[in-house]
Structures are given as C-alpha cells and as structure tokens.
Amino acid sequence: MKRTLAIVMAVLTMFLIAGCDMGSTATQKNSTQQGQQDTKNTQSSKAAARQAVVCELPGLGDTRTAWTAEWGSPTAQGDTIKLFNNGAYKTIFEGDKAITITFASKDGKNPLSEKMVPKDGKKLSENSKKTGDSKMIVQKWHSDLLAAAIPETKGNYTIMQHMEGTAYTNVTVDCTPNLSK
Incomplete structure (x- = not known):
C-alpha cells in the first residue's frame, strides 16, 4: 500500500511539475508575443502619424x-x-x-x-x-x-x-x- 501511494504521489508530482512548466512556458510565450505586438503597435502608430507628410521631418503643413x-x-x-x-x-x-x-x-x-x-x-x-x-x-x-x-x-x-x-x-x-x- 505504501508503495502504491508513493507511485501515485510521484506521478501526481510529475503532472504538477509538467503542468507548471507548460504554464510558465505559455506565460513566457504570451508575454513575448505581447511585447512584440506592443512594438509593432508603437511602430505602426509612428508610421500612421508620419503618413502623408509634407516635409522629410514633421514641419510646415504636417499634423x-x-x-x-x-x-x-x-x-x-x-x-x-x-x-x-x-x-x-x-x-x-x-x-x-x-x-x-x-x-x-x-x-x-x-x-x-x-x-x-x-x-x-x-x-x-x-x-x-x-x-x-x-x-x-x-x-x-x-x-x-x-x-x-x-x-x-x-x-x-x-x-x-x-x-x-x-x-x-x-x-x-x-x-x-x-x-x-
């Protein structure tokens, strides 16, 4: 009985550890994707701000x-x-x-x-x-x-x-x- 309980505990521990690692990896992956998306959003908002410019840098006639x-x-x-x-x-x-x-x-x-x-x-x-x-x-x-x-x-x-x-x-x-x- 003790041996069976030890095996069950070991299996549960492996599942928990594997689940936590996968969650951490998923969280890291989501965090990385979010950071990349934020960078893209910043770049696209700067690009949108620079669309249809009159000057090389924002100047006369620009928004x-x-x-x-x-x-x-x-x-x-x-x-x-x-x-x-x-x-x-x-x-x-x-x-x-x-x-x-x-x-x-x-x-x-x-x-x-x-x-x-x-x-x-x-x-x-x-x-x-x-x-x-x-x-x-x-x-x-x-x-x-x-x-x-x-x-x-x-x-x-x-x-x-x-x-x-x-x-x-x-x-x-x-x-x-x-x-x-």
Whole structure:
C-alpha cells in the first residue's frame, strides 16, 4: 500500500511539475508575443502619424500628431504658440496643421532645418530689406504637397530670415492662408 501511494504521489508530482512548466512556458510565450505586438503597435502608430507628410521631418503643413510623435509633447507659450524640441521650434497650428514655425538661432548661424520645409518646394522669388544693421530676406515658395495638405494655402509659403549684421537671429516659415505678406 505504501508503495502504491508513493507511485501515485510521484506521478501526481510529475503532472504538477509538467503542468507548471507548460504554464510558465505559455506565460513566457504570451508575454513575448505581447511585447512584440506592443512594438509593432508603437511602430505602426509612428508610421500612421508620419503618413502623408509634407516635409522629410514633421514641419510646415504636417499634423500636430506627427509633430508630437517626432518631437514629444509641446510646452505652451500662451494659447497659440507651441514649443517643441526644448523651445527650438515655436510652432502655430491652425486646425491640426502647422502653419508657422520660427527657428531661433542660438549661435548666429542659419537655424532653418531644410528637412522641416516642404520637400518639393520651389523658390518663386527673393527680396531683401536692410534697415540699419538689421536685414530681412523674404523668399516666396510653392509646394504641391503643401497645397494637398492645406488647400487654403494654394501651396504658397514664405521663408523670412532675420539677421543682425551677419548673424541670424531667427528664421520664420509661414503658410498662413489668406495672409498678405
């Protein structure tokens, strides 16, 4: 009787151990699959945020979602201006699209990021005006991608470069619809 009881206990112990191992393996497998799914979801949400972009990086004409996905949550400067990338980009959104970006120069060099203006932009004209030591260069541009993203702009945008002597103070890129520039 003791021998039979010992055999039954041994068999039950093996079943329990085998069951626990299988459960642990299943749990590990589920955990791994969940981690892979989370990674895929994060990648697909970033991809969705970047769909139909106007610029190489989120920039003029791109959505607030794309901006936040790339640069993180903005801080606010009043109700209108949003600061991204530690204040490097002062951005105004109309609806959900970026219509004005100001790039501040910290070292006197041109702060404009070419990757944040429409990738298909074509320069239409350029004028400059000097007042004392201050100089402003105004360039008019056109982009079909911008026209598709914000039809009211008709694809037109302006780049304004502000300088003191030979040092840049800031560069503003603007596509505010129906704004007389």
